[in-house]
Amino acid sequence: MGERLISCVAHTRRAFGHPLLRDLISLALLALCLSGFSGHALAARVAVVLSDDSAPYQEVYQVVRAFLDDSGHEAVRINARGLTPASLKATRLAVAVGVLAADALSGLPNPPPILAVLVPRAWYLKTGRSQLTDNGNRLASAIYIDQPxxxxxxxxxxxxxxxxxxxxxxxxxxxxxxxxxxxxxxxxxxxxxxxxxxxxxxxxxxxxxxxxxxxxxxxxxxxxxxxxxxxxxxxxxxxxxxxxxxxxxxxxxxxxxxxxxxSSPAEIGRQTAEWVSNALLGSMTRLPAPAHPAYxxxxxxxxxxxxxxxxxxxxxxxxxxxxxxx
The missing domain is CATH 3.40.50.2300 (Response regulator)
Incomplete structure (x- = not known):
């Protein structure tokens, strides 16, 4: 992005010789160049909290990490048993993989927005939603494990x-x-x-x-x-x-x-990564409504x-x- 921005301004400086005119047009084109990048998200830290170290949870994390690495964001793996408020410092979004991870996150004071994945729909509707959203005071959503x-x-x-x-x-x-x-x-x-x-x-x-x-x-x-x-x-x-x-x-x-x-853990991981990437676009974190697996x-x-x-x-x-x- 920086190389394109430098090229954009440099081209203007070469094209116009008069200093005042050159500077005015350079400022105008600089604003235009910057507007082209407004849809890109700033790099963010995403905490992926696993219920345990079993293979399905690890696979979800690996898929999410690979996707976010390519988009410039950072995915940090945390085990639910070792989760503390300090673990979530500077975290913009937390992904809870499994019910135990979701319970651990909801028990912390002031956690970031939470996306719970690989969780049963019945659990989310009965108790998970109220816990994760703090009865509507916090942003949360879910990707269910069960099929529609x-x-x-x-x-x-x-x-x-x-x-x-x-x-x-x-x-x-x-x-x-x-x-x-x-x-x-x-x-x-x-x-x-x-x-x-x-x-x-x-x-x-x-x-x-x-x-x-x-x-x-x-x-x-x-x-x-x-x-x-x-x-x-x-x-x-x-x-x-x-x-x-x-x-x-x-x-x-x-x-x-x-x-x-x-839906395999890899398929849930793919959908999770897509949701996380879209949630991090812009300055405000946004999550879709809870949904069944897309893949x-x-x-x-x-x-x-x-x-x-x-x-x-x-x-x-x-x-x-x-x-x-x-």
Missing amino acids: IERQAALIRLAFPAARRVGVLLSANQSGLLGELQAAMGTQGLVLTNAILAKDEQLITPLENVLSEADLLLALPDPVVFNRNTAQSILLTSYRYRDPVLGYSRSLTRAGALLSLH FSISINEQVARSLGFTLPPEAELEKRLGSIR
């Missing part, structure tokens, strides 16, 4: 054109999603069959009730329903009922879901598909067709 229900419904229609009834098992904490689920499925000509898991209720009976009526099971990132103790049992029971499972992570696909719709992938377990008698389009074709739906 409309995208999931569209994928069901693309992958399973003969399906009519979609089963879902929810905990009481997630029961507020029922209205959205029914509406999204309805737009694709699908009917929702569901069960709400009561507190301390055994999972198997409501699961079998849903599977006996459904053509497939939609798995949602509900930790009460899907966790390391229950996931394998749910997948095996669904397989026994010959109901395919639409999952929410590549690991679920490997474990036995027929296919999954998910996504589809993974298919071909062995499960063959065993259940399904022939699906290739992953890349499904991703392309799903990406074209607005």
Whole structure:
């Protein structure tokens, strides 16, 4: 930028010989030259706070850092356990990667604007938003880890054109999603069959009730329903009922879901970097409204598909067709 500015003024000084005229025109062109750079952001410090040192959180940081390095900003990695007010000195924007990082940031006095990523939508709407914004007194936003229900419904229609009834098992904490689920499925000509898991209720009976009526099971990132103790049992029971499972992570696909719709840490990192870069344009930090992932992938377990008698389009074709739906 400095070289262009020097060239701009130097050209003026060579072109006009009279000192007064030369100086007046140089000042005018200097203002014009400077106006060309008004859209560029000043270098800023961005604190990327990780919930822990696990690979997904590290991958988000690496993508954000690479992007910001190219744009002239500085990305600083901080572990949530070591976060202090001094860690955020001269920080213009903080990125919280995961719920623990978001909780750590919201507990500090006067933190900078916060962008929480890789966080569940249900958590953000129930408690995260009020914590991060200090009940509306601070700027904050989020990129959710879960996919929009409309995208999931569209994928069901693309992958399973003969399906009519979609089963879902929810905990009481997630029961507020029922209205959205029914509406999204309805737009694709699908009917929702569901069960709400009561507190301390055994999972198997409501699961079998849903599977006996459904053509497939939609798995949602509900930790009460899907966790390391229950996931394998749910997948095996669904397989026994010959109901395919639409999952929410590549690991679920490997474990036995027929296919999954998910966003990788790298894809979340890319969206995060784009949001951060745009937020730092100009002198005031601005963040979009909370949103679902913009970038996504589809993974298919071909062995499960063959065993259940399904022939699906290739992953890349499904991703392309799903990406074209607005």
